[in-house]
Amino acid sequence: MSSFSLEKKEDISIVLCGAAGQGIKTVEQFLTHALFQDGYNVATTKEYMSRVRGGTNSTEIRISSNRVSAFVDRIDIFIPLNKTAIARQRKRITSDTIIIGEPENISNEIDLAKHKVIEVSWSKIAEEIGNKIYSNVIAAGLIAELFNLDKEIGRKYLRDRFASKGEEIIENNFKAFNKGCEIADEIIKEKGLKIAIKKDPKNSKMSMYDGASVVGMGAIAGGCNFICSYPMSPSTGVLIFLAKHSDEFEILVEQAEDEIAAINAGLGAAYAGARALVSTSGGGFALMGEGISLSGMIETPIVIHVAQRPGPATGLPTRTEQGDLELVLYSGHGDFPRIILAPGSLEDAFSVTQKAFNMAEKYQTPVIILTDQFFMDLYYNFSPPDISQFTIENTVVKTTKDYQRYKLTKDGISPRGIPGFGEGLVRADSDEHDEDGFITEDLDGVRIKMVEKRFNKLAEITKNVIPPDLLGSKDYKTLVIGWGSTYTAIKEAIETIGRDDIGFLYFKQVYPLHPDTRKWLKKAEKLIIVENNVTSQFGKLIHLFADIKIKNKILKFNGMPFSVEELIEKIKKIVEA
Amino acid sequence: MAAKDLEIDTSTLVKKPKKTLQHTHDNLLRKIAIPTIYCPGCGIGTTINAFLEAITKYTIVPHDNILVVSGIGCSGRASGYVNLDGFHALHGRAIPFASGVEIARPKMKPVIISGDGDLFSIGLGHLAHAARRNIDMTVICVNNAIYGLTGGQDAPTTPVGAKSRTTPYGKISFPFNLSHVAIANGATFCARYTVYEFIQLAKAIGRGMTHQGFSFIEVISNCHVNFGRRNNLGDSIAMRKMFKKVRVPMKEEDIGLDIRKTDIKYEVGKGFTRIPTGIFLNERDKPEEFSERIIDAYEFNK
């Protein structure tokens, strides 16, 4: 058996696996908070079943010297918390993986002679302390000690966490934590399990957030003051985040009776002057189709966050996919302009969401932000952006007596009045309407002018598209194209491959496309598109709007995000072909 | 009765079921799907069990004619656990799907087992219209006052002041009285029981299924994990004890036209303080159910 030392590693992947409600969360929250507090770079990704208790879920925690945040297949330390954990993750467990856990969760599942196994009967030790439930804190203490966590940080975390439970429980948690540390010390001595991850000096200026919270924060920074949504995994985190902070930021929150109500209430609020957000997933967005079209017709701003999950229909409620790009691109009957954004990093989730509100307000049209389950649950430390960089652009005007809501202008954008503010009347109509907002059947006059007016806005929108980021080589021969949540994995894969002829073009606005898209793509000898769906929906969009057909496609649609390793392998294969 | 109810419920919850332990309705369960996804002690298990008890003992509907349709939610998983024809619909759409089945094949008896959110939030319009048409189906609604599966968000049944993940400062708007809504829209049979009242519940489901027309059975259930815990109502047993204490048996005659008498009461800090239960409506002389009427109207060959 080879050595247990992980000393040479620059990043370590710890995977916790067990049933929902069984303690994964306790261990995960302890480790992420405490190790981050102690100065480490921490990133977690999650996969879980659609149920509240039981099943087999897993969380991957990466602790790294240089900040990384993608999902990797590799498991350095595996903590099985139930009997099905090893079976569920078997493909990812290799002879290098160190498995630490209860004998009963390990020995029947794996050949002990061929694996690096450390058996710890933590439930028995926990019972000695007073209750089986402490076994999770023993596990947390053990891993923390491997990283030489400052014990005061660990104790402070436990004290805060269990403050409401009384002194005895806090004391027992301390005991469990210390016990975990002691076991770790033995392991370090006996097995030579050493870890030498460096702390990040910039860490103290950072905070840890997940995708859902950052989209919520971006919305607040964008001036969002109204959210009416219907819960739907994996989008609900945004609604919950805004509900939680509604008091502090004066956000009106009401859960809608369904998605149709949600978007119509959002449009009503926006018509009245609010900056409204609606958060949903593909199925819910499908129900909103008519409302999206209404937004196009009445030119009322609305931001819709769509956290994708695999479809069709109810699909896989708690899994990830990028399968709804075409849905949001074509949703809503009739023609009208729209904007589709897709952040891939938490930093971008903040700025893109913030901008979305200004864009909706300015162009008076629906703006859709596409994320997915992987991104909603992606959680890592980063420097929160400097709020002073961001402004809330308000376009509402005080109306005069002769105010016309749909006044024809050169760029198609009419001054936006709201009812009750000024002397004018603000009339809107879901039927075709004239400049006053009155229903019309003047086909060759008003109808044509209004269609053109609405479409003129697209030209304006196209002038201000958020450009894609070019990473890797500027003199690329091969250009890898990605959008949204695949960003972290593609970036790390390209950096690991380390060739100087591969570039990565990461789109955070996917529609309309940046006008230079064709130019950037033409420069490459080889194009590779990476997407979490089966038909390469973004590839089709590029074909349609930039007139370039991308032959090399790396597609995944089993409900899981791309791992860095599989991207390295697949990209290399295409590059070297 | 209560003891038996709890005993039956826990049989699916024991961590290591002994080989000898058999479920009372073993032959009606889809064993491959067991253990269920339910949290130990969840009232949905009791509800499914009451349904199985009903179709075994308290109704004349043959098993071959039963179709279990459910929507999305913890309650909605019910159709997957019983060995009967079944369909797991879109969220909120169990009733229109079942209406289609019932109209196309009138001898089928759709039984909808689904949640309060599924049936009364997103699905409310469909429920109202199926009741109005008096379609021959039985709707068993698990009212746990919360969205269980999605992690504890506000439901249209969440009481004023109660906390959920989307009402962290306490619920502001008023809840529905589900039975009231069903009756007001034309249901011709309506009953409500808590999961504590197992036998009455099973009998009511049986009677509802035998009834020709739209029957509605409201089950007051415990989601101790996502509702109870957040509102300090304790675990499964504590919540069932609360149901036992606050249920108020009522008869159709007691209620008359004043269906408000069946309102559920809740106080922040105390929990439920009044849950009227019983058979609230049994309209035997109502015009026939929809399929009969449609066949008569078009003079189709019966």
Ligand SMILES: Cc1ncc(C[n+]2csc(CCOP(=O)(O)OP(=O)(O)O)c2C)c(N)n1
């Ligand atoms: C169109 C659509 N919107 C939202 C959802 C998400 N969703 C699934 S179940 C559910 C609510 C479940 O609550 P309830 O019906 O009360 O069932 P319970 O879990 O409490 O039994 C929601 C909102 C969905 N599946 N489809």
Ligand code: SF4
């Ligand atoms: S979350 Fe609530 S409703 Fe769902 S299984 Fe658990 S206890 Fe039952």
Ligand SMILES: [Mg+2]
């Ligand atoms: Mg419910």
